[in-house]
Amino acid sequence: MRFLLSVSRPRFWMYTAGPFLLGYASGLPNGWHGLYPPAFWLLLIFYLLPANLLLYGINDWFDADTDALNAKKEAQEHRLQNAERRRLKSVLLICVFLSVAVLALLPSQTWWLHVLFVALSVAYSAPPLRLKARPLLDSYSNVLYVLPGFIGYTIKAGTLPPLAIVIAAIGWAAGMHAYSAIPDIAPDRAAGITTVAVLLGKTGTLVFVGLNWLIFALLTISVIGAVGVVTLVYPLLIAALLLRPTLSITRVYWWLPLINGLMGFAAFAYKTLLM
Numbered sequence: 001m002r003f004l005l006s007v008s009r010p011r012f013w014m015y016t017a018g019p020f021l022l023g024y025a026s027g028l029p030n031g032w033h034g035l036y037p038p039a040f041w042l043l044l045i046f047y048l049l050p051a052n053l054l055l056y057g058i059n060d061w062f063d064a065d066t067d068a069l070n071a072k073k074e075a076q077e078h079r080l081q082n083a084e085r086r087r088l089k090s091v092l093l094i095c096v097f098l099s100v101a102v103l104a105l106l107p108s109q110t111w112w113l114h115v116l117f118v119a120l121s122v123a124y125s126a127p128p129l130r131l132k133a134r135p136l137l138d139s140y141s142n143v144l145y146v147l148p149g150f151i152g153y154t155i156k157a158g159t160l161p162p163l164a165i166v167i168a169a170i171g172w173a174a175g176m177h178a179y180s181a182i183p184d185i186a187p188d189r190a191a192g193i194t195t196v197a198v199l200l201g202k203t204g205t206l207v208f209v210g211l212n213w214l215i216f217a218l219l220t221i222s223v224i225g226a227v228g229v230v231t232l233v234y235p236l237l238i239a240a241l242l243l244r245p246t247l248s249i250t251r252v253y254w255w256l257p258l259i260n261g262l263m264g265f266a267a268f269a270y271k272t273l274l275m
Contacts, residue, residue: 003087007060008052011257015176016055017048018264019149019169025271027156039105046102047148054095054118055144057088059125059132066184066191109158110151117151120144135199139208142177143170168219175212175234176256178205183250202249203242210238227270230263 024040099118106114120141123129131141146169153161160166181188181197182205189198197205213234221228237259241247 003084004049004053004091007057007088007091008049009056012056013048013052014257014261014264015145016051016148017044018261019146020044020047020152022264022268022271023149023152023154023161024156025152025268026161027153043102043105043152046098050095050098051117051121051148053091054099055121055124057092057095058122061085061088061092062125062127062130066187066193106151107155110154113147113151113154117144117147120147132195133193135194135196138181139174139177139196139212140170142173145173145176146170162223164219164223168216168223171212171216171219172234175209175216176260178212179209179249179256180253181205183253206238206242206249210235210242213238224270230266233259233263 021044024036099114103111103114120131121144124131124138124141124144132138149169150160150166161169178196181195182202184195185197185202188195196208200208217228217231217235220231237252241249241252
């Protein structure tokens with residue numbers, strides 16, 4: 001179990017399960033008072049653990065070269081050892097099976113979204129596409145993190161979220177990826193991997209992140225009104241980092257899960273309790 005937890009990176013579980021929960025609640029006409037059947041809970045569990053095992057397990061499998069040079073793999077994250085590869089292979093095969101089995105819980109109109117989620121989870125790290133080494137595609141392929149939200153919404157609403165919300169979510173996800181790539185610039189460059197952060201450099205990547213998050217905030221405000229002003233915390237955070245270079249990008253990176261968690265909780269509470 002310890003191995004499963006370390007590979008799945010619990011700190012980031014909310015990035016797949018959270019969007020599913022929020023999307024599902026947003027698709028319900030009565031929010032918190034809507035129906036949460038057994039299939040909902042099974043899907044939530046899938047996007048909590050198996051989905052993250054698949055995503056990060058494949059990443060660990062194919063990132064041995066850069067992980068060997070990455071300091072965060074010594075403390076905050078798990079560095080896959082050669083002796084663990086056989087165990088990880090078995091785990092990944094089970095996750096692939098579960099990814100297929102989950103289709104039985106999903107309405108047919110969401111199947112393409114789920115297949116896209118699984119495909120991007122694999123293609124991000126695995127050759128021949130290995131999107132993580134293709135600048136810009138690496139960031140925008142991280143739409144995979146919000147696809148569970150689109151799935152949850154479509155299950156209950158019968159259609160995708162409004163286009164503005166779809167674009168806003170993509171902007172948030174792309175910004176999150178690009179920001180997370182900044183602390184990895186040195187090990188990625190040493191391993192010969194060109195990410196968006198390696199291509200643009202620290203300052204250029206911060207500008208890229210800020211633009212994506214500004215689009216996210218403005219589109220969110222346009223849809224939900226003044227309450228969406230809180231999303232401006234994201235571009236304002238980038239503005240602070242650009243104006244004060246002494247601020248630690250790495251420290252902010254490890255605080256982002258908390259910030260995102262609080263924002264997600266606020267969005268869920270707004271949808272289920274206040275609307």
